[in-house]
Amino acid sequence: xxxxxxxxxxxxxxxxxxxxxxxxxxxxxxxxxxxxxxxxxxxxxxxxxxxxxxxxxxxxxxxxxxxxxxxxxxxxxxxxxxxxxxxxxxxxxxxxxxxxxxxxxxxxxxxxxxxxxxxxxxxxxxxxxxxxxxxxxxxxxxxxxxxxxxxxxxxxxxxxxxxxxxxxxxxxxxxxxxxxxxxxxxxxxxxxxxxxxxxxxxxxxxxx
Numbered sequence: 670x671x672x673x674x675x676x677x678x679x680x681x682x683x684x685x686x687x688x689x690x691x692x693x694x695x696x697x698x699x700x701x702x703x704x705x706x707x708x709x710x711x712x713x714x715x716x717x718x719x720x721x722x723x724x725x726x727x728x729x730x731x732x733x734x735x736x737x738x739x740x741x742x743x744x745x746x747x748x749x750x751x752x753x754x755x756x757x758x759x760x761x762x763x764x765x766x767x768x769x770x771x772x773x774x775x776x777x778x779x780x781x782x783x784x785x786x787x788x789x790x791x792x793x794x795x796x797x798x799x800x801x802x803x804x805x806x807x808x809x810x811x812x813x814x815x816x817x818x819x820x821x822x823x824x825x826x827x828x829x830x831x832x833x834x835x836x837x838x839x840x841x842x843x844x845x846x847x848x849x850x851x852x853x854x855x856x857x858x859x860x861x862x863x864x865x866x867x868x869x870x871x872x873x874x875x876x877x
Contacts, residue, residue, distance in 0.1 A: 731852040738831070738839045742767070750851060754842045762800035763830050763838070766793045770827040774820045786818040794826070804829045 734741040734750075741747040748764065755761040769789050776782045790812065793802045804826045814822060842848055 730855050731848065734848070735843055738835045741839070750847060751839075751842055754845055754847050755838060758838060758841075760838060762793060762802050763834055765800065766802045767827055767830050767834070769793070770823045773823065776820070779818075782818045782820070783815065786815050786822065789823060790815055802826075802830055803833075 728736055728740065729744075730746075733744055734747045741751055742764075748768070752761055752764055755764055766789070769785075769792070773782070773785050773789060776785055790798075792798055792800055794804075795801075795812075
């Protein structure tokens with residue numbers, strides 16, 4: 670009994686010693702008290718997240734447009750093609766309103782902000798708007814909101830239009846002839862590029 674007690678006491682002391690070393694090592698590493706192994710895991714997670722986001726950013730053309738509506742709206746060519754599609758559906762004002770709101774949020778000069786706010790209101794939101802968008806709460810908006818403009822004054826309406834596009838016209842756009850034709854052209858161009866690359870590589874090997 671005394672022998673087993675001595676052995677268990679020895680294991681406890683050894684575990685305590687290793688724990689002390691681990692704490693000391695973590696303090697030397699950065700003073701946070703977090704074990705190095707935990708820091709390594711955290712770094713690996715961070716790296717994997719970073720790599721996935723960077724690969725997501727490398728998407729281009731129709732592949733990028735099909736990934737999400739956000740990606741499409743970040744690409745000037747994507748916006749151009751989406752506008753073409755919406756024009757055929759008689760709803761181009763939706764994306765134009767969304768783009769105007771994005772531009773408005775980046776405006777810092779107070780006078781410019783007021784000018785752009787009036788333009789957005791008169792073009793998309795007033796009862797006499799030339800390209801009126803269909804959003805809830807539109808009837809409750811009045812010109813009084815233009816007296817003290819702020820960057821997020823149209824945010825709720827912009828979010829409504831984004832959701833409308835995302836769950837309605839965007840899904841149809843990805844199935845449209847316009848999108849599929851553009852996708853085919855891209856695939857053909859990539860195929861030609863790959864063929865040329867193989868031919869050049871073969872030529873270099875033959876000439877050496």
